[in-house]
Amino acid sequence: MGFPVDLRRCQALGLAGTVFLALGGETAGALPAHDFLAPGSVQAVLGLVGVYFGVVLLIAAWVLLGGVIGGPEPPTPRSLLLVLAVWAAPLLLAPPLFxxxxxxxxxxxxxxxxxxxxxxxxxxxxxxxxxxxxxxxxxxxxxxxxxxxxxxxxxxxxxxxxxxxxxxxxxxxxxxxxxxxxxxxxxxxxxxxxxxxAAALWLGALNPLVLLxxxxxxxxxxxxxxxxxxxxxxxxxxxxxxxxxxxxxxxxxxxxxxxxxxxxxxxxxxxxxxxxxxxxxxxxxxxxxxxxxxxxxxxxxxxxxxxxxxxxxxxxxxxxxxxxxxxxxxxxxxxxxxxxxxxxxxxxxxxxxxxxxxxxxxxxxxxxxxxxxxxxxxxxxxxxxxxxxxWYALWGLFLIAAAAPTGSVRTRVAAASAVLALTVLPSGAPADGEQVILAVSGGVLALVVLWQAHQAARPQSPVRERTA
Structure with a gap:
């Protein structure tokens, strides 16, 4: 059995992602000049790592939610709109990002x-x-x-x-x-x-590109x-x-x-x-x-x-x-x-x-x-x-999400969305080598946390007692 997935867990995981995005953005976002921190400062480093930690959590939540939508008991469009509202809420008061x-x-x-x-x-x-x-x-x-x-x-x-x-x-x-x-x-x-x-809402509205x-x-x-x-x-x-x-x-x-x-x-x-x-x-x-x-x-x-x-x-x-x-x-x-x-x-x-x-x-x-x-x-x-x-990708993606004739089209578009979500620094500035390393570190840290959660959720095999 794999990672236990349902609508509520996806909602919580995506919320954790956008909370980290908002918190990291306080020191690594596209800040006003008077709030700007030097890229090498401790706060900016932690912020950049935190933002990419949140981005990967959000992408993971979105991908898992796609599996729920394709499952035997898909959520209703109304419940997906609630998920969108929950994921977007922490970003409302965050500084500009990306x-x-x-x-x-x-x-x-x-x-x-x-x-x-x-x-x-x-x-x-x-x-x-x-x-x-x-x-x-x-x-x-x-x-x-x-x-x-x-x-x-x-x-x-x-x-x-x-x-x-x-x-x-x-x-x-x-x-x-x-x-x-x-x-x-x-x-x-x-x-x-x-x-x-429901699939249209997942790809066209809950897409990480929309939130980011x-x-x-x-x-x-x-x-x-x-x-x-x-x-x-x-x-x-x-x-x-x-x-x-x-x-x-x-x-x-x-x-x-x-x-x-x-x-x-x-x-x-x-x-x-x-x-x-x-x-x-x-x-x-x-x-x-x-x-x-x-x-x-x-x-x-x-x-x-x-x-x-x-x-x-x-x-x-x-x-x-x-x-x-x-x-x-x-x-x-x-x-x-x-x-x-x-x-x-x-x-x-x-x-x-x-x-x-x-x-x-x-x-x-x-x-x-x-x-x-x-x-x-x-x-x-x-x-x-x-x-x-x-974000220009959303011009076509929005309507492809609404009218794509096959699931394979949605899968390819979703994969492209996940890749594009990782391509811009939260400050919106061009990246240098050090910032790329920090961003990758934040994403890898998120993957480690997700893997540990996956391992912890797996049922343990019963230990058989040896008989003499």
Whole structure:
């Protein structure tokens, strides 16, 4: 007999993981400048070990919970939502983890509140303590986010009056709202796609990436995915226009959600002729355009967000195409070629062409269900785009979780999620050798504890008395 597993034990193990995450983050997270500790200090070392100890416990709890869901008595979606709430609770008051992007959000909101054009200037134009918290690489960078998110950030800035603790808490609550919308949409999308709602919640909402990056990291991808999910639910039901409005609002947070409009047309015209496709395309485009005009006018930030969509192409970003561009550029530079400066743009263009080809293949040749097709499309955008972050994987994963046709797909996606959950330091800074060793030590310590618990839970073989 192996490690005893049930819903309650999984819930307790995952809670222990997020408690260690929150406690470790107090000294090793993406802390404000006045709370920053030197990486080699005792507190920072213990914090980094503790964070990765917690990450591995959380991953283990999630994997074991997947086994419970696939067992003879799977939990209900409602009980899984309770598990999600319990796991997320310790992270609510924790410092930002795995990224400093939340400071950029707050600075951009303050810029809008101060009537500074965020599509022309970076946070350095704002100045002051809040702007100082933004990572140096983004100090001079215009925002790539749409007017809907900027309105949210501006309102939060006005409410908190630039106070950092209140702003961080407010941004995390906004992210939690997005996660709640994701969790509400997943079971409904799964039923529509013929998938198991509990399995969809497990992969798409209880996923460690959601807790680490949408909750602990407070990324605005949570709002984008939440609006996209409920928009798809509305579009496949009785409120298709409302669905278009919600999906357009999601795209006005982050642009990739605009692909959801293609899914709306596919959902509404599925099994019908070309005239129905044309009619729903016109209706969807009209509603999306009207929503865009109205939202942009209400925000008062103008249409600079269209030109700012190139911001993720910053040379500081990492992605497969960026890596190939840098390697190619370095090789050409060594050869003395004048083509070296064109290597990075050329590879980015190649990535866009590959993405376009994949999207055409998915929608015109592969033709899976609309929700699954959208998930695959967003995954392609994340992988072959000019910038890759671990939380970008959630763009496609969220909808693949809702509509994956086979268990093998879920297994592969889950394995990738577990690996990605281990790839970023809690400070959000680039890793050095010493920090990697400490992070690995924390993870190994968690594995040792889990193994000891497994051994202790095994029934002992009875000792047979020797007979003379």
């Amino acid at each position: 990224s400093r992007d939340v400071y950029s959000y707050l600075a951009q909101g303050a810029m809008v509140d101060a009537h500074i054009d965020v599509y022309a200037y970076g946070p350095a134009q704002l100045g002051g303590p809040l702007a100082d918290e933004v990572a140096p690489v983004w100090q001079q960078t215009a925002t790539p986010y749409g007017p809907v998110f900027l309105v949210v950030a501006s309102v939060l800035s006005a409410l908190t009056r630039g106070q950092l603790p209140a702003g961080l808490l407010g941004m995390r609550l906004i992210a939690l709202l997005g996660v709640a919308l994701m969790a509400a949409a997943l079971p409904r999308l799964a039923r529509h796609s013929g998938a198991d709602p 990056h949408l909750v602990a990291g407070a990324h605005n991808d949570a709002i984008m995915l939440g609006l996209l999910g409920v928009g798809l639910v509305a579009a496949r039901g009785r409120w298709p226009v409302l669905g278009v409005v919600l999906i357009t609002l999601a795209a006005l947070v982050k642009a990739p959600a605009a692909l959801g409009l293609v899914a709306v047309v596919a959902l509404r015209s599925r099994g019908r002729g070309p005239r129905a496709v044309l009619r729903h395309t016109v209706t969807t485009a009209t509603a999306a355009a009207a929503t865009t005009v109205a939202a942009t006018a209400a925000a008062g930030t103008g249409y600079g967000w269209i030109a700012a969509l190139k911001t993720p192409v910053s040379p500081h970003n990492w992605s497969p195409t960026s890596l190939l561009g840098r390697v190619t550029g370095a090789a050409l530079d060594q050869l003395g070629s004048g083509l070296a400066p064109f290597a990075l743009p050329a590879w980015h263009a190649a990535g866009l062409l590959v993405t376009a080809a994949l999207l055409l293949f998915i929608w015109l040749r592969l033709r899976p269900g609309p929700v699954y097709a959208l998930g695959l499309s967003l995954a392609a955008v994340a992988v072959f785009g000019p910038a890759v972050r671990p």
